[in-house]
Amino acid sequence: MSEWTSVCGYADLLPERGACALLGSEQVALFRTFDGRLYATGNRDPYSGAYVLSRGIVGTRNGEPTVASPMHKQVFSLVTGACLDDPATFIPIFPIRVSSGMVEVSVL
Amino acid sequence: MTRVVVVGHGPSAHRLVESLRGFAGSITIVGEEPRPAYDRVALTSYLAGKTAEDLTYPVPEGVTLRLGSRVTGIDRAARTVITADGEISEYDVLVLATGSAPFVPPVPGKDLAGCFVYRTIEDLDAIRAAAATATAGIVVGGGLLGLEAADALRGLGLETHVVEMSPWLMPRQVDEGGGAVLRDHVERLGLTVHAGAGVKEIAGPDRVTGLVKPDGEVIPAQIVVFSAGIRPRDELARASGLAVGERGGIVVDEGMRTSDPSIYAIGECALVGGQIYGLVGPCFTMAEVAADRIMGGTSGFSGADLSTKLKLLGVAVAQFGQMSGALDVTYMDPVGGVYKKLFVSDDARTLLGGICVGDAGPYDTLRPYVGKPLPGLPSDLLFTGGVTLDLPDDAQVCSCNNVTAGTVRGAVLDKALTDVPGIKACTRAGSTCGSCVPLLKQILVKSGVPVSKALCEHFTQSRAELFEIVQVRAITTFTQLIEEHGSGRGCDICKPAVASILASLHNTHVLDGEQAALQDTNDHFLANIQKNGTYSVVPRIPGGEITPDKLIVIGEVARDFGLYTKITGGQRIDLFGARVEQLPQIWRRLVDAGFESGHAYGKALRTVKSCVGSTWCRYGVQDSAALAIMLETRYRGLRSPHKLKSAVSGCARECAEARSKDFGVIATENGWNLYVCGNGGFKPRHADLLVSDVDTDTLIRTIDRFLMFYIRTADRLQRTSAWLEAMDGGLDHLRDVIVHDSLGLCADLDAQIERHVAGYFDEWRATLDDPDKLRRFTSFVNAPGVPDPSISFVTERDQIRPVGVSS
DSSP, rough: OEEEEEEEEEESSOOEEEEEEETTTEEEEEETTTTTEEEESSHHHHHTTOOOOSSSEEEETTTTEEOTTTTTTTTTEETTOOBTTTOOOOOOOEEEEEEETEEEEEOO | OOOEEEOSSSHHHHHEEEEETOOSSSSEEESSSOOOOOOOGHHHHTTTOHHHHHHHHOOOOTEEOOSOOOEEEEETTTTTTTTOOOEEEOOSEEEEEEOOEEOOHHHHHHTTTTEEEEHHHHHHHHHHHHTTTEEEEEEOOEEEEEHHHHHHHHHTTTTEEEEEESSSTTTTOOOOHHHHHHHHHHHHHOOOEEOOOOEEEOSSBBBEEEOOTTTEEEOOOOOEEEEEEEOOHHHHHHHHOOOTTTSSSSSETSBOOOOTTEEEOOOOGGEEEEEEEOSSSHHHHHHHHHHHHHHTHHHHHOOOOOEEEEEEEEEEEEEEEEEOOOOEEEETTTTTTTTEEEEOOOOOOEEEEEEHHHHOOOHHGGGTTTTOOOHHHHHHHHHSSOOOOOOOOEEEEETTTTTTHHHHHHHHHHHHHHHHHHHHHHHTTTSSSTTHHHHHHHHHHHHTOOOOOBBBTTSOOOOOHHHHHHHHTTTTOOOHHHHOOOOOTTOEEEEEEEEHHHHHHHHOOSSSSSGGGSHHHHHTSSEOOOOTOOOOEEEGGGGGGOOOOHHHHHHHHHHHOOEEEEEEETEEEEEEEEEEGGGHHHHHHHHHHOBOOOOOTTBEEEEEEEEEEGGSSSSSSSSSSHHHHHHHHHHHHHBBBOOEEEEESSTOOTTTOOOGGEEEEEEEEEEEEEEEEOOOOOOOOOOEOOOOEEOHHHHHHHHHHHHHHHHHHOOOTHHHHHHHHTTTTTHHHHHHTTTTTTTTTTHHHHHHHHHHHOOOOOHHHHHHHHHHTTOOOOOOOTTTTTTTTTOOOOEETTTEEEOOOOO
């Protein structure tokens, strides 16, 4: 069962730049890639413990959309949440969608 | 315990004690000069502004050094040496490294005031002092050292003449045809060459007034420098009954042992295989052989490669192998000033040697093939500048340190080396004169080391190539660049690199449009991220000079926002602990008080540190603070491959530590010395002197070009020190490009810097004026006013410190 929460307008997200939403005590990093797709992950960088992933550089690795931690540059897949430099480490992935021009995420 | 006594402290003695590292006995050096051994090859740079300390070799630990002390006798029976002041030292092993003395031909007037030789720092001091009141100088001797001396006289502002007995210059390195091309080069610089001319006498009753040639012609001058060859200093050996050669030199065997088995001789004083060697490479090898023998080894000296490659008076001259052969192939371009000749065996299959003037290309590629089958047609080989050839394992790559291609290859494989600095550190190859660096690069490539120049998986080009593409094709966006010249959508490597290139070339705001998405978090928030996700703020304080009122504003801002403050190493103040939504409020206050961005977050000019200079300091000779402020203001906001640090010192005491900076300026009595490519940090490097005693305008023009050339050609995140280390031709090449405009780039570099200076704006002020840009500064897109709950602080020493973030 998903419970969708509206967090911002689609246009509030800039291409290839993240933003962060606060949902209760959960920090969710939101990303809009160059092709217009949306992804949502946890905002916490598991390596440094700081809540900063939404401020990383968005790009691709072998075609897979990624974000690099701004702290020490580990690269995470936006699709699976796996750290591509260290596949044993994951960040959480959340469902995200656009509904009537608004971005909605589900953290349940 | 074995007691080794070394007589003489020149480069050979230095290499000997260096090679004796780990030796269990005691080592004592008795040197006649007042200072420890220094790099005589670089002697001329002393007149160009290097200090004696710059040239001095470090003395290895545990060595006893007695300077200014001349050994006058050896008692071989008692195994002692005695000095002029009567001090006696006992030895088990004695090494004579007494060097040579310049040969002064026995002509009338040779001892007049104004006559000099060119060998020691003291000689150069005397020449410099005499040059202050002279207008013309003559060098007797047109060989390698003679032309060095002529370059020095020219550099001292004298009308310069070279008198050479042979019909052409540098007769030991080039033949008649090469000599003619060389002479053209030298005369174009304004020097007068008198070839095929002897010296009848030096004129002048008390002081030199000129030189009289055998035909009676008088060359008026106040200074004469004799540089007509060397004579081995064998007088001590001779007096103690050691065997010496008919024409001088201490006779040694291949283990560098003299006729007394407990006495060795090395360097220019030694006669080995019937020959005296005056080049540093063979002398170093002798030192290493002697050191090995002293420690029980069996190595031997079996002759040396006398190949030479050097740049004299701006012209490349190189010679390798023999200077004759059954057949030769010559290329001569008198207009372009190029002469190249190869000597081959009568069957045209074996390379015997070669001569190059004006273009030393064949030297680099062909020298290792001497005595080996020719790797191609001789006429093609004269133009092998860019061709890569497979070097045989026994081919000598570095003649200064006697390193073969096989040794370099072995080190590359065993130690998994990936770059030239690694090879230098491991094998010493390339660490003396640097002329073999292109060969070392080739070996790396041929060894299968993946020296890919690709920036990342999205671009096969290097950063320098991308810079060219962006510039030539006038590309203004990352999307255009990656769609036309790359693949995918970029990453944390290529995006900031391209952002930096765009910023260097176009002067636009780093947060404009699509560019904002390329920036690292620091550039994106125009602040420095810290370990808990907060940011620090550094306002620019040019030259470290600040008024009390502005100091108070910084204090008030820090207090009002509860920030931790610390003085930085770059003479400014860092304010820590700001959340992203606080950054615009903090900067509103700072901008209103007249502060600008300090770009501490950018790969850009950071600070130009300074001392107070002549305004306040009783030692200062120039106004260093004013210059630092001017430089920092000129280059503020200039984006570059990596951060740039600078400093200006008002006198030689160097309080601003300019020589640890990317570009550092030190005041002199006559102007400024500019040092470049220094670094502190992980791998400290003293900056190299680029130009000396220049006026402020020349200084700024040179720095302009230095910075822009670095920005255009460096790799991503390559500091200036690593950039220079990797540059073919090193400092000389850099100087050629930005001082002598050898690539014809300078007008372009000048224009680019002018555009930067004219287009500068404060990016924090511009951000505050733009609501679109300000929207980024929120912690939460769905709760703009809410501070990040993960950030918290405790108090320590009356200031905040982040609470350890859990991991």
